[in-house]
Amino acid sequence: MSRLLLPLIPVVVALIFWAMAAAERRAVGNVAHFGFFRRNGAVLSAYLLGAVSLWILLLIVLPQLYMVEFSFRPRLPPSEIGGPKDVYTLANYSYLIFGRPGDPEGYNKLHLGIFLRTIVASIFVTLLNFAICYPIAFFMAKVAKGGSMRLMVLALIVPFWVNEILRAFAFRILFSSGGIFNTVLLATGLVDAPLDFFKSDIALYAGLSYAYLLLMIFPLYNAIEAMDSNQIEAARDLGAPWWHIHLFVVMPYAKPGIASGCTMVFMLTAGALAAPQVLGGPSSLWFTQVVYNWFYQAFNWNLGAAYAFALLIACVIFVMVVLRLFKVSLGEIAK
Amino acid sequence: MTSKGIFSFFIGFYLLLFFAYLFGPLLIMGATAFNNSSYPQLWPWEGFTLYWFIKLANDQAMLRGIGNSLLVGLGVICLAVPIGLAGAIVMTQIYWRARALYYLIVVSPLLTPGVIIGISTVLFWRQLLGANQPLYSGYFMTILGQATFISAYCMLIFLSRLQRFDRAQEEAALDLGASNLQFFWQVLLPFLRPAVFSAAVLAFLSSFENYNTTTFTILARTTLTTELAGRVRQGSNPSLSALALLIITITLIGAILYEIYKRREDRREKARAAVAAAAAEAEGEPAIAAA
Numbered sequence: 001m002s003r004l005l006l007p008l009i010p011v012v013v014a015l016i017f018w019a020m021a022a023a024e025r026r027a028v029g030n031v032a033h034f035g036f037f038r039r040n041g042a043v044l045s046a047y048l049l050g051a052v053s054l055w056i057l058l059l060i061v062l063p064q065l066y067m068v069e070f071s072f073r074p075r076l077p078p079s080e081i082g083g084p085k086d087v088y089t090l091a092n093y094s095y096l097i098f099g100r101p102g103d104p105e106g107y108n109k110l111h112l113g114i115f116l117r118t119i120v121a122s123i124f125v126t127l128l129n130f131a132i133c134y135p136i137a138f139f140m141a142k143v144a145k146g147g148s149m150r151l152m153v154l155a156l157i158v159p160f161w162v163n164e165i166l167r168a169f170a171f172r173i174l175f176s177s178g179g180i181f182n183t184v185l186l187a188t189g190l191v192d193a194p195l196d197f198f199k200s201d202i203a204l205y206a207g208l209s210y211a212y213l214l215l216m217i218f219p220l221y222n223a224i225e226a227m228d229s230n231q232i233e234a235a236r237d238l239g240a241p242w243w244h245i246h247l248f249v250v251m252p253y254a255k256p257g258i259a260s261g262c263t264m265v266f267m268l269t270a271g272a273l274a275a276p277q278v279l280g281g282p283s284s285l286w287f288t289q290v291v292y293n294w295f296y297q298a299f300n301w302n303l304g305a306a307y308a309f310a311l312l313i314a315c316v317i318f319v320m321v322v323l324r325l326f327k328v329s330l331g332e333i334a335k
Numbered sequence: 336m337t338s339k340g341i342f343s344f345f346i347g348f349y350l351l352l353f354f355a356y357l358f359g360p361l362l363i364m365g366a367t368a369f370n371n372s373s374y375p376q377l378w379p380w381e382g383f384t385l386y387w388f389i390k391l392a393n394d395q396a397m398l399r400g401i402g403n404s405l406l407v408g409l410g411v412i413c414l415a416v417p418i419g420l421a422g423a424i425v426m427t428q429i430y431w432r433a434r435a436l437y438y439l440i441v442v443s444p445l446l447t448p449g450v451i452i453g454i455s456t457v458l459f460w461r462q463l464l465g466a467n468q469p470l471y472s473g474y475f476m477t478i479l480g481q482a483t484f485i486s487a488y489c490m491l492i493f494l495s496r497l498q499r500f501d502r503a504q505e506e507a508a509l510d511l512g513a514s515n516l517q518f519f520w521q522v523l524l525p526f527l528r529p530a531v532f533s534a535a536v537l538a539f540l541s542s543f544e545n546y547n548t549t550t551f552t553i554l555a556r557t558t559l560t561t562e563l564a565g566r567v568r569q570g571s572n573p574s575l576s577a578l579a580l581l582i583i584t585i586t587l588i589g590a591i592l593y594e595i596y597k598r599r600e601d602r603r604e605k606a607r608a609a610v611a612a613a614a615a616e617a618e619g620e621p622a623i624a625a626a
Contacts, residue, residue, distance in 0.1 A: 020430040036428060041515030051421035056440055059483040063459035067451070070458050132356075135349055143346070154590055159357055161586040163544035165563045166579040169571065170360035173367055178376040180363060210356070242342075264446065271448020274546045274560075278567050288450050288547075295454070295551065305458065308451050315448070 012053075071306035092306030111290060111307075118287040119314060121201075122270040125208045129216045129265050130258070132209065137220035138250065142229060160214050168207050168278035175203040175279075199281040207275045212268050216261040223257020224250060259328040263319050270315050287311055361583060368576035375573040387577040394574065400562035403474070404543050407558060410478035411485055411542040412535050418482065419489025419534055420527070423497055426490070442491075444484035453551030456480035473556035480552040481542050488541060489534040496530035529600055536593065540586075 037045050072088045080086065096115075099108035140152055159167070174180055175197035182194040197203040227250065235245045251258065276286030291311070294304030323329070367375040371384040391397065422441055429437055444452060456479055464471045500523075508518045524531070546560040553561055566575060 020433055023430070039428065039515070044515050044519055047417075048421045048425055051418045052425050055418045055422060055483075055486055059456070059479060059486075060440060060444055063455035063483075064447075064451075066459040066462065067455035132353070135346075136353055139346060139350065150594075154594060155354065155357070158583070158587055158590050159361055161540055161544060161590075162361065162579060162582055163560050163563070164546050165560050165567060166364070166575070166582065167360070169563075169567050169575055169579065170364040172567070172571070173364050173375050173576070174360050176374075176376065178374065178378065180377060183378045210360070213357070267446050267448060271450050271547065273450055273550065274564065277564060288448070291450060291454075292550070301458065305454060308454050312448065312451050 067305050068309055070302060071309050073302055075300050075302040092303045093310065095303060096307060096310055114285050114290055115287050115311070115314070117284070118270055118311075119318065121205070121208075122266050125205060125269045126262050126266045128205070128209045129213065130262060133213060133216040133220055133261070134246075137217050138224055138246075140217075141221050141224035141227075142232070156214060156217060164211060164272075164274035165278060167211060168275045171203055171207040171210065171275075172278055175206070196281075198279060199283070201281060201284060204276060204279040204281070207279045208269055208272060211272065211275055212265045215264045215268065219257040219261035219264070220254060221257075223254035223260075227253045255326060256328055259323060259326060263323075266319065267315055270311065361579070364576050365580040365583060367573050368580045370573060373572060375571060375576050387573040390572075391574040391577045391581075396557070397559070397562055397578070400557045400559040403553075403556055404559040407474060407477050407481070407549075408539045408542040410474065411481045412538045414478060414482040415485040415489050415538045416531065416534050418486040419538075420493050420531070422486060422490040423493035426494060427497055442487055445487050447484070449484070449545065449547030450551065452483050453480050453548040456483065456548075457552055457554075473552065473554040476552040476554060477549050477558070480548045481545055484548075485538045485541050488537055492534045492537065493527060493530050496527055500526060536589075 040048060071092055072090070073086060074089055074091060076083075076085055096108060096111055099105060099111075140149060144152060176182070177194040177196075181197065182191075185191045186194065231249055231253070232245055235249045240249070271288060272286065273288045273292065276289055280286060280289070287307070288311070291304050291307045294300050294307060363377055364375070367377055368387050369383050369385070370377065370380055371382040371386065372379070426434070426437065426441075457476055460476060460479060461471055504522055504526075505518060508522050509515075513521070544560065546564060549558055550561050550564065557565075563575065563578075
C-alpha cells in the first residue's frame with residue numbers, strides 16, 4: 001500500500017508549489033514575474049522538485065513521523081502486526097515513567113534517573129564549553145590578524161576530522177590507570193593509588209566537552225566578528241573594566257551566536273553516544289545508551305523509539321524555554 | 336609590567352592551554368602507537384616499535400570496515416551533493432512566505448540527535464521496502480541516514496556561494512537565447528564549482544567519521560567507526576592508536592592541500608577581477624572600483 005503511494009509524492013509537492021505560486025501571483029499581481037516552471041524549464045524543475053521532495057519527505061519528515069507513530073504501538077510478533085492487538089497505546093511511554101505494570105516501586109527510578117542525569121550533565125557540559133570557547137572566539141574575532149587567524153581556524157578544524165570514537169579513545173588513554181594524569185599524581189605523591197576517572201565521570205565530561213568545541217566557537221566567532229570594534233573602544237574610553245565590557249557590551253550583542261552555539265552543543269551532547277560508550281563508568285549510563293540497548297540488546301524497537309522520541313521532545317522543549325528566557329527567536333539562531 | 340602586558344600574557348597563556356587541550360590527547364594517543372607495550376600507554380616506555388602498524392595492516396575486520404566506510408562515503412557524496420544543490424537553488428527561488436518554514440525543515444536534521452535520525456531511517460525504510468528486500472541493507476540504510484543531515488551541510492555551502500551570484504548573469508544568458516539547461520550547465524555550475532568541490536569533501540569526511548547514525552543503520556555490517564567502537568569497548572591495544580595517527584596524518588595533509596587550493600583560487604579570482612577592471616578602463620569607462 002505505502003509502496004504504491006511513493007510515485008505520488010512528487011506530484012503532491014508539485015501541486016503545493018503550484019498553489020504557492022498561484023497565491024503569490026494573486027498577492028503581487030502578475031508583474032513580469034517568472035513562475036517556477038518557466039524560470040527553470042521542464043528538466044531542471046523535475047530535478048529540483050524531485051531532489052527536494054525526496055529529501056524533505058522521504059528522508060526528513062516521513063521517517064520522523066513514522067518513528068513517532070511506531071512508538072505508540074506495542075511490540076508484537078510479525079504475525080500479529082495489523083491484527084486486533086495492533087492498537088495505539090501509551091504503554092511504551094508509561095514504561096519510561098512508571099516502569100513495568102505492577103512494579104512495587106511505582107516509578108521507573110532507573111530510567112528516569114538516567115534521563116535526568118543526561119539532561120543536567122548536558123547543561124553542565126554546555127556551560128563548560130561556553131566558558132572555554134568564549135575567550136578563544138573573542139580573540140579570533142577581535143585580536144588575531146589575517147594569517148595567524150587562518151592558521152588558527154585550520155588548527156581548530158583538524159582535530160575534529162578524527163572520528164568521535166578515536167577522540168574518546170584518546171581521552172581513555174589519558175585518564176586510564178597508567179595514563180598521564182595518574183602517572184603524574186602518583187609520581188608527585190599526591191595520591192597513593194591510581195584514581196578511577198571513569199567511575200567519577202570526570203573522563204566522560206572532559207571527553208564530551210572536547211567533542212563539540214568547534215560547534216561552539218564558530219557561532220560565537222561569527223557573532224562577535226560582526227560587532228563594531230568601536231563599541232568596545234567607546235566602553236573602554238568611558239572607563240569600563242574589562243569584565244564589564246564583556247558582560248554588558250559584547251555578550252548582549254553576541255546573544256544570537258551564544259544561543260546558537262549553546263543550542264547545538266546541548267542537543268549534540270544530550271544525543272551523544274560514542275563518548276558515553278567509551279568513557280562512561282561501568283555503572284552509569286547515558287540515555288542514548290538505554291535507547292541503544294532497547295534496540296540492539298532487547299530488540300524492542302517500539303520501546304526504543306518511544307525513548308528516543310521522549311529524549312528529542314525533552315531537548316526541544318528545554319531549548320525553546322531557554323530561548324524564550326533569553327528573548328532570542330529561532331530565526332536569529334538559524335542565521 | 337603594565338596592565339596591558341599582564342593581560343596579553345594571560346591571553347597567550349590561555350591560548351597555549353587551549354591548544355594543549357585540543358592537541359594534547361591526540362598527540363599522546365599518536366605517541367602510544369610506537370610504544371612496545373600491550374596496552375596503549377606512554378609510561379612506562381618499553382621501546383620503539385612499528386609492530387602495531389603491521390598488526391593494523393593485517394587486521395582483516397578493520398580493513399573491511401574501512402572499505403565499507405569508503406563505499407558509504409562515495410554513496411553519500413552521490414546523494415547529498417545533488418540534493419544539497421537542489422535544496423539551495425529552491426531556497427533562492429521559493430515563495431518568500433514559505434522560506435522560513437522551508438529553511439527550518441531542511442536545517443532541522445542538523446539539530447536532531449544522530450541517534451534519532453538513524454532510528455527513524457531504519458524504521459521507515461524497513462516498512463517502506465520490506466525487511467527481506469535486498470535494498471534493505473546496511474549500506475543503503477546508512478547512505479540514506481547520513482545523507483539526511485549531510486545534505487543540509489552541502490546546502491549551506493551552496494547557499495553561501497549562491498549569495499554572491501549575480502542574477503543579471505541569469506537574465507543575460509536567457510536573453511541571449513540560452514536554454515534553462517544551457518544556463519545551468521554553462522553558467523551556474525561553473526560558478527558553483529568550488530562549492531561543489533567543498534561540499535563533496537565535507538560530505539565524504541562527515542560520512543567517514545560518523546558514528547551515532549551509522550551504528551543504528553549499518554545493521555549486520557560494520558564501518559570503520561562501528562568496528563572501532565566494538566574494539567574500544569572490549570579493551571584495546573595500540574593498533575587503534577596507530578590507526579588514529581594515520582587518520583590524523585592524512586587529514587592534516589588533506590587540510591593543507593585544501594588550504595593551498597583555496598589560496599590559489601582566491602588569487603585567481605582576484606586576478607580575474609583586476610583584468611576585468613583594466614578592460615573596462617581601456618574601453619574608456621571608469622572602473623567601478625568601489626562596487
